[in-house]
Amino acid sequence: MTSSLSREILDHVSHLNTLARFLARDRTLADDLVQETLLRALHHSEQFERGTNLKAWLSTILRNSYFNEKRSEARRRRLMQVGFLVKTDFTVAPGDQEDRLHLRDFERAFWMLPPVQREAITLVGAKGFSYEEAAEIAGCAVGTMKSRVSRARLALQQLLNGDEAAEDRPVAAAN
Numbered sequence: 001m002t003s004s005l006s007r008e009i010l011d012h013v014s015h016l017n018t019l020a021r022f023l024a025r026d027r028t029l030a031d032d033l034v035q036e037t038l039l040r041a042l043h044h045s046e047q048f049e050r051g052t053n054l055k056a057w058l059s060t061i062l063r064n065s066y067f068n069e070k071r072s073e074a075r076r077r078r079l080m081q082v083g084f085l086v087k088t089d090f091t092v093a094p095g096d097q098e099d100r101l102h103l104r105d106f107e108r109a110f111w112m113l114p115p116v117q118r119e120a121i122t123l124v125g126a127k128g129f130s131y132e133e134a135a136e137i138a139g140c141a142v143g144t145m146k147s148r149v150s151r152a153r154l155a156l157q158q159l160l161n162g163d164e165a166a167e168d169r170p171v172a173a174a175n
Helices: 002-012 013-024 025-043 055-084 097-112 114-124 131-140 142-160 162-169
Strands: none
Touching: 002 025, 002 131, 013 025, 013 055, 025 055, 025 131, 097 142, 114 131, 114 142, 131 142
8 A cells, every 4th residue: 555545545534534423423433433444444455446536435434334333233232132142053144135125225215316316416425526526517506416415315314214205295306
């Protein structure tokens, strides 16, 4: 790994702190997530392709670390509720059915959004563009882009939380 990539990674610590605090809503967990992200990024730096979006790569590592932590936390909670572990003599292949179902649910909700909101959430959320960059790509004002992303996030959250009324309501196409 080059020291220039290390410096570039460290340039994004502020963004990572902000994202971690947004996701975790807990300062200690957020700090742990940022540290984990930096360690993984430095350890796996050979996987980063020069010329691609470093900020998006780091954000993905952080987001995946957060989801891994939440899964582990849920698993620990379930084990504590049971109060004991049952030892088995056979190994169980890990299933990924739940992940596929979550992905399917997200895709269904995503495609229910109006095209301008899908574009906005893709540019800002998935591709890591700033609001200014995304607004320039979409040919709209920065405030409009922020509004589209906000509305898309809210609609996705409602749809993914099982708000059946959200499925029946048309999502506003403007902004």
